Amino acid sequence: MINFQDIQVKFDDFVAIQNLNLFIKEGEFFTFLGPSGCGKTTTLRTLVGFINPTKGKITVDGEDITNTPIEKRQIGMVFQSYALFPTMSVYENIAFGLKVQKYKKEDIKKRVEEVAEVVDLKEDKLMKNVSELSGGQQQRVAIARALVLAPKIIVLDEPLSNLDAKLRKQLRKELKKLQLEQGITMVYVTHDQEEALTLSDRVAVFNNGVVEQVGTPEEIYNQSKTEFVCNFIGEANSISTEIIDEISKKSGIKLDPAKKYYIRTEKLKTKVLNGDQQSVALQAKVVSKEFYGTYSLYKYEVMGSSLINIEKEDGNFQYSEGDDVTLFINPNDILQY
Ligand SMILES: Nc1ncnc2c1ncn2[C@@H]1O[C@H](COP(=O)(O)OP(=O)(O)OP(=O)(O)O)[C@@H](O)[C@H]1O
Ligand SMILES: [Mg+2]
Incomplete structure (x- = not known):
């Protein structure tokens, strides 16, 4: 046309x-x-x-x-x-x-x-x-x-x-x-x-x-x-080199440290499905939280840098500032440039 x-x-x-x-x-x-x-x-x-x-x-x-x-x-x-x-x-x-x-x-x-x-x-x-x-x-x-x-x-x-x-x-x-x-x-x-x-x-x-x-x-x-x-388009976390190294180590997937990596906020998870063998677990601490009604936005500290995710909630916060939480990243969800 x-x-x-x-x-x-x-x-x-x-x-x-x-x-x-x-x-x-x-x-x-x-x-x-x-x-x-x-x-x-x-x-x-x-x-x-x-x-x-x-x-x-x-x-x-x-x-x-x-x-x-x-x-x-x-x-x-x-x-x-x-x-x-x-x-x-x-x-x-x-x-x-x-x-x-x-x-x-x-x-x-x-x-x-x-x-x-x-x-x-x-x-x-x-x-x-x-x-x-x-x-x-x-x-x-x-x-x-x-x-x-x-x-x-x-x-x-x-x-x-x-x-x-x-x-x-x-x-x-x-x-x-x-x-x-x-x-x-x-x-x-x-x-x-x-x-x-x-x-x-x-x-x-x-x-x-x-x-x-x-x-x-x-x-x-x-x-x-x-x-x-x-x-x-949308919200994405920039992933630090330290976290990328950790994901590489734990998953066995080689990630080029010279590249830049991102993960969308909703792809960063606090729970994974049973049988998910791919996602890598990372230890995180809740730094802050914001309430948006149908979802909440959490900011975490992970290996010295911050990551943000969104959680669907029923009107109540699942986590408080200072809580230790395990975050999961599936290497397939990582965007690289
Ligand atoms: N008639 C004009 N003379 C000189 N420069 C122009 C003219 N029209 C547009 N520009 C310049 O061209 C560029 C693109 O402008 P354009 O209006 O296409 O942007 P846009 O993507 O529609 O932005 P916005 O979302 O603000 O409407 C801008 O830098 C603008 O200053
Ligand atoms: Mg315009």
Whole structure:
């Protein structure tokens, strides 16, 4: 479907995107994930046509669109700040694209009502001014406006980041449903790793204008290719050389001391299953604990360095500061770079 080939974007001397090669499949929910300033929006704007790349080309279904004007690309857009027309009603906002395309009045009405229903905007809202709506409702209008011309591709740049956590989760689910039902290819930008993991078919992790890994959420989480990806996605403990030596000794598995090693917080265990022959036991002391409701976070001291794990609990702490605990690490769970 969408193919970025050797794309470079420069702003004067500054290289924002180095040499991007990325293929997005039809019907995919594809996410650009990365920290602020890594080039997510720039890549999206290049796809939509606001930015001309200094090198490379973009094709959609084999057709070169690198120099195609924005309006001819037929890509729907949703942004973080809703970018609605503030003096127009909800109806007029959603209908805008259809009016520009000179659709008949009754066809516009039918289509606007259809799309409003898809994004769950009740009919009584349609005649309101957009400034009378809540943030969540405004974002629904923005999504409806992107849907109205039935584009094959919709790009969304941090569309939920202005909303509160609960609404964000709800709209996330609705977006996913919409994408599946309408068969739209969605290109989604976020710096929120949880959002990327829960929504995406595949994720591209950006860092400094370079894509460090492309993969399914499970792949980028469990088999993070680079140290950056490992640290950006979820929580990971850096494992000290002393602990690595100990694990090598006890397990008989050779681990190169020149490398860097990590283990995800939830992979560090205080219990192992019966019959687990692989996990290595380490003596630890509880240094601190934090209560998060459904789980607790414990910080331990192990051979002079600290490790953090999370424990599911029933509302009560299992351990107290100063407790001696045995921690288990399965060498297969260690990430190395
Ligand atoms: N029009 C521009 N002129 C000059 N530099 C720009 C321009 N647009 C973006 N940049 C620079 O390019 C880099 C990438 O910016 P971009 O907006 O793509 O980041 P981002 O990944 O979307 O970040 P955020 O999560 O903060 O939105 C940044 O260093 C930014 O300062
Ligand atoms: Mg951005």
